[in-house]
Amino acid sequence: MTVATNGQRAILKIDKAVRRFGGLVAVNEVSFEALTGQVTGLIGPNGAGKSTMFDLITGVRPVTSGDIYFRDQRVTDAPPHTRSPMGMARTFQIVRLFHGMTVLENVLLGLHPKFPDGILRALFSSRALAAQERKARDRAMELLEFVGLASRAADAIGHLTLGQLRLVDIARALASDPALLMMDEPAAGLNDAETGNLLNMILALKMRGMAMLVVEHDIDFIMTACDRIVVMDRGAKIADGTPDAVRNDEKVIAAYIGRKATHATH
Numbered sequence: 001m002t003v004a005t006n007g008q009r010a011i012l013k014i015d016k017a018v019r020r021f022g023g024l025v026a027v028n029e030v031s032f033e034a035l036t037g038q039v040t041g042l043i044g045p046n047g048a049g050k051s052t053m054f055d056l057i058t059g060v061r062p063v064t065s066g067d068i069y070f071r072d073q074r075v076t077d078a079p080p081h082t083r084s085p086m087g088m089a090r091t092f093q094i095v096r097l098f099h100g101m102t103v104l105e106n107v108l109l110g111l112h113p114k115f116p117d118g119i120l121r122a123l124f125s126s127r128a129l130a131a132q133e134r135k136a137r138d139r140a141m142e143l144l145e146f147v148g149l150a151s152r153a154a155d156a157i158g159h160l161t162l163g164q165l166r167l168v169d170i171a172r173a174l175a176s177d178p179a180l181l182m183m184d185e186p187a188a189g190l191n192d193a194e195t196g197n198l199l200n201m202i203l204a205l206k207m208r209g210m211a212m213l214v215v216e217h218d219i220d221f222i223m224t225a226c227d228r229i230v231v232m233d234r235g236a237k238i239a240d241g242t243p244d245a246v247r248n249d250e251k252v253i254a255a256y257i258g259r260k261a262t263h264a265t266h
């Protein structure tokens, strides 16, 4: 499927997805779609099943039942390593980067599937290989510029703030040129300026026709960034609509207030 800049096609379709962990139903018959050129928010109180949903989409955990379609193909049983080359990438709630490496090297790792090494590497002449490596570094630098971290390219990962690590993780995910970018709590740990930059980045990617699925607890951020919002609570989808519709939905208000009230009693 081609990605239209103003596209409204569903790039991702979740059909009655269920995921059980023993007796716990973490995801309970959830269906929704993510459209090209749109930012879809996935929100809900702690434990609602949002990160589990990401795991089901990427395939790191299988669904107990239900189906997942990506780019018009049923990927329900496709192993994770076959899904990312189809054009999906994610960032993590707890950032997973390689601490012994530089910022640039971490982004280069994201380019890996596009620039083969190992056995194939031996087939390249050293000249072709050097050209390929240069191309990969240029692309990685371009991505670091996009996220505003080009000046930190040579720094060790350990020297970065949490906000900066989240940006490196986004650059790494973008390196695979995904058609669908899934971000799990990208604004967590970011200061106001960084959150503003993140919002601009998301809007720039949207202008290029990228589909995004964003899990986030920062409601102002979600309301501004998203075209549509899916709300989960205790595994089930309780709302799906425009930011305004969701903001005024009684079930959504009750889910958030209910949780806060529960927390307050502990």
Ligand SMILES: Nc1ncnc2c1ncn2[C@@H]1O[C@H](COP(=O)(O)OP(=O)(O)OP(=O)(O)O)[C@@H](O)[C@H]1O
Residues within 6 Å of the ligand: 021, 024, 026, 044, 045, 046, 047, 048, 049, 050, 051, 052, 053, 093
């Ligand atoms: N590997 C697992 N084994 C057992 N239960 C799990 C596992 N992973 C998640 N769960 C449970 O599934 C439910 C959904 O968890 P999940 O991490 O998807 O929630 P979440 O919406 O991402 O929450 P948060 O906002 O806190 O990140 C929770 O009750 C959680 O304890």
Ligand SMILES: [Mg+2]
Residues within 6 Å of the ligand: 050, 051, 052, 093
């Ligand atoms: Mg989570």
